[in-house]
Amino acid sequence: MNLTVIGTGYVGLVSGACFAEMGNRVTCVDVDQTKIDGLKQGHLPIYEPGLETIVERNFKEGRLGFSTCLADTITESNLFFIAVGTPPGEDGSADLQYVLAVAREIGQLMTQYSVIVDKSTVPVGTADLVHAAIQEELDKRKVEIEFDVVSNPEFLKEGAAIDDFMKPDRIVVGTESPRAQDLIRQLYAPFNHNHERTIFMGVRDAEMTKYAANSMLATKISFINEISNLCELMDVDVENVRRGIGSDGRIGFSFIYPGCGYGGSCFPKDVQALIRMAQGVDYVPEVLLSVEKRNQQQKRWFTRQLEKRFDGNLSGMTFGVWGLSFKPGTDDMREAPAKVLLADLLAAGAKVLAYDPVAMETAQHELPAEWFESGDVTLVGNQYEALQQVDGLLLVTEWKPFRNPDLAAMSRTMRKKIIFDGRNQYEPDYIRNEGFEYFGVGRLG
Ligand SMILES: NC(=O)c1ccc[n+]([C@@H]2O[C@H](COP(=O)([O-])OP(=O)(O)OC[C@H]3O[C@@H](n4cnc5c(N)ncnc54)[C@H](O)[C@@H]3O)[C@@H](O)[C@H]2O)c1
Numbered sequence: 001m002n003l004t005v006i007g008t009g010y011v012g013l014v015s016g017a018c019f020a021e022m023g024n025r026v027t028c029v030d031v032d033q034t035k036i037d038g039l040k041q042g043h044l045p046i047y048e049p050g051l052e053t054i055v056e057r058n059f060k061e062g063r064l065g066f067s068t069c070l071a072d073t074i075t076e077s078n079l080f081f082i083a084v085g086t087p088p089g090e091d092g093s094a095d096l097q098y099v100l101a102v103a104r105e106i107g108q109l110m111t112q113y114s115v116i117v118d119k120s121t122v123p124v125g126t127a128d129l130v131h132a133a134i135q136e137e138l139d140k141r142k143v144e145i146e147f148d149v150v151s152n153p154e155f156l157k158e159g160a161a162i163d164d165f166m167k168p169d170r171i172v173v174g175t176e177s178p179r180a181q182d183l184i185r186q187l188y189a190p191f192n193h194n195h196e197r198t199i200f201m202g203v204r205d206a207e208m209t210k211y212a213a214n215s216m217l218a219t220k221i222s223f224i225n226e227i228s229n230l231c232e233l234m235d236v237d238v239e240n241v242r243r244g245i246g247s248d249g250r251i252g253f254s255f256i257y258p259g260c261g262y263g264g265s266c267f268p269k270d271v272q273a274l275i276r277m278a279q280g281v282d283y284v285p286e287v288l289l290s291v292e293k294r295n296q297q298q299k300r301w302f303t304r305q306l307e308k309r310f311d312g313n314l315s316g317m318t319f320g321v322w323g324l325s326f327k328p329g330t331d332d333m334r335e336a337p338a339k340v341l342l343a344d345l346l347a348a349g350a351k352v353l354a355y356d357p358v359a360m361e362t363a364q365h366e367l368p369a370e371w372f373e374s375g376d377v378t379l380v381g382n383q384y385e386a387l388q389q390v391d392g393l394l395l396v397t398e399w400k401p402f403r404n405p406d407l408a409a410m411s412r413t414m415r416k417k418i419i420f421d422g423r424n425q426y427e428p429d430y431i432r433n434e435g436f437e438y439f440g441v442g443r444l445g
Pocket residue numbers: 006007008009010011012029030031032035083084085086098101102119120121122154155156157158265266
């Protein structure tokens with residue numbers, strides 16, 4: 001099949017590459033000339049394990065192409081995937097300007113029956129807006145062309161995106177059109193080879209499914225974080241509680257790891273967007289409001305622990321920070337807890353030596369330049385360099401090389417042997433036996 005994916009970010013590039021890997025001819029379109037030029041020369045704009053190989057292979061074999069111009073692909077394709085960003089607007093609702101701009105462009109160029117698939121995460125009712133925008137452009141051109149707008153939300157996780165896309169738990173497709181359904185069924189057939197994974201439903205149902213899924217996962221995290229805070233106050237080890245409840249099949253072990261809050265480009269923005277959707281229909285989403293509030297507070301876990309340990313005075317201190325990306329396996333720092341931590345430390349007069357295995361370049365661009373110019377934040381070349389004469393280690397992101405560190409080497413360089421473990425990676429007794437003070441999330445102090 002011939003298809004066009006518009007938006008070449010985490011979702012667009014992964015989807016495009018994986019569809020090409022299944023034998024389709026795919027053109028990935030993006031307005032960002034630098035991204036497209038780079039991709040044509042084999043440079044990926046993002047870090048995503050396994051993606052480079054698939055992109056390289058399919059590009060070489062002619063199944064995957066890149067362009068900044070939708071007009072180039074329009075005659076060959078009748079299947080368009082919209083995978084542009086839907087960032088939060090000022091009030092937290094999803095900003096649809098990029099989605100609707102793409103819809104209008106498709107309407108201006110379309111020449112034959114087409115299926116336009118919303119892969120971006122969009123509020124309930126967006127398919128109608130996309131439909132209207134396309135129709136408006138067709139009317140301006142005074143042409144009559146049939147088309148369908150389908151909702152096909154994406155559930156991939158960064159850091160595991162290829163696997164998630166190739167072996168999805170489910171493929172949600174929202175459409176009322178049998179013709180569009182047939183086309184999408186054919187496209188996804190190779191992903192259903194092992195067993196049927198596609199769930200067809202109404203367009204609005206599919207749009208809501210995406211927000212409900214992310215909000216459910218965010219709720220699990222905020223719930224366990226709430227329990228961890230109680231554990232800290234009540235002399236209970238949350239890690240035992242986690243194991244105790246996770247073994248109940250109805251609860252499960254996934255997404256109940258306590259920590260210093262959830263980040264990324266999805267959970268924070270999608271919970272907020274669902275809150276705005278609820279408010280739009282005069283409903284007060286009490287659970288979602290609390291999930292969001294708990295997470296904002298949880299991102300301050302380090303700050304609270306540091307203030308307690310150092311009697312509220314961090315001025316003149318230096319801390320080593322391990323991990324800047326919002327989770328391991330990605331260079332993405334959108335809504336990363338590390339950003340909140342660094343801002344708090346600097347506001348309190350402390351300095352930071354920071355290291356991340358892949359997000360150093362992102363950090364250089366995304367953190368305020370004055371933090372580096374003032375010398376308050378220094379990005380260093382490896383994890384142990386971040387521990388030279390520091391008053392504590394702050395583990396923010398659980399990258400694998402941080403999991404079993406060289407404690408002897410750390411002992412030699414740290415001014416104060418204290419570990420604040422924001423992801424509960426270490427066994428408190430083991431760390432303490434090695435002569436360190438240890439603080440974990442919801443762990444016995
Ligand atoms: N990142 C994830 O893990 C993930 C997973 C599932 C769903 N989603 C959703 O998918 C959507 C995309 O997310 P992302 O993280 O891939 O975004 P991203 O910011 O990484 O990429 C979006 C891309 O769209 C391009 N773009 C913007 N306007 C354009 C236009 N008019 N024409 C062509 N290209 C245009 C941008 O230049 C950018 O490269 C969002 O709605 C997001 O919520 C993201």
